Amino acid sequence: MKNMQEMTEEDWKKKLTPEQYQVLRQAGTEAPFTGEFYNNHESGMYKCAACGQELFSSETKFDSGSGWPSFDKPMNREHVELRTDNSLGMERTEVICKNCGSHLGHLFSDGPTETTGDRYCINSCALNFEKK
Ligand code: FE
Numbered sequence: 001m002k003n004m005q006e007m008t009e010e011d012w013k014k015k016l017t018p019e020q021y022q023v024l025r026q027a028g029t030e031a032p033f034t035g036e037f038y039n040n041h042e043s044g045m046y047k048c049a050a051c052g053q054e055l056f057s058s059e060t061k062f063d064s065g066s067g068w069p070s071f072d073k074p075m076n077r078e079h080v081e082l083r084t085d086n087s088l089g090m091e092r093t094e095v096i097c098k099n100c101g102s103h104l105g106h107l108f109s110d111g112p113t114e115t116t117g118d119r120y121c122i123n124s125c126a127l128n129f130e131k132k
Contacts (some may be wrong), residue, residue, distance in 0.1 A: 034069025035124025
C-alpha cells in the first residue's frame, strides 16, 4: 500500500470530496441519518475512504439507532489507532485509520454487551463498502 503519510493536505483535497475532506482530514462529523451506510445490511468489507485499508467487517455491524454505521470491533485492531479527544468539552476516544492517519469517528463503551461492549461510531463518508 502506498505510503499515505507523505500525502500533503493539498493532495488530500484533490483526492477527497469536500465532505470527506472535512471528516477525514479535519475530524468533522457528518449529520446523523444522512450517510450512505448507517442502514446498510449487505455483507462485505468497509474500507478507509482515504486509503483503502480494510477496517470493519459487516459481520460486526449493528443497528445502534445513532444514525451512523456502528461496529462492535475493527476487523484488525492493528488497522485503527485510538486517541484521546478532549474537543467540544467532552472526553472521547477518537478512531483513526492507522495506515493514513485519517479521522474515522469515535469509540464508545455502550455497544452490545453480548459481544465486546464497544461501539465504533464511524462516519459513512469515511468508508467505502466492498460487497462480498
Ligand atoms: Fe486510511
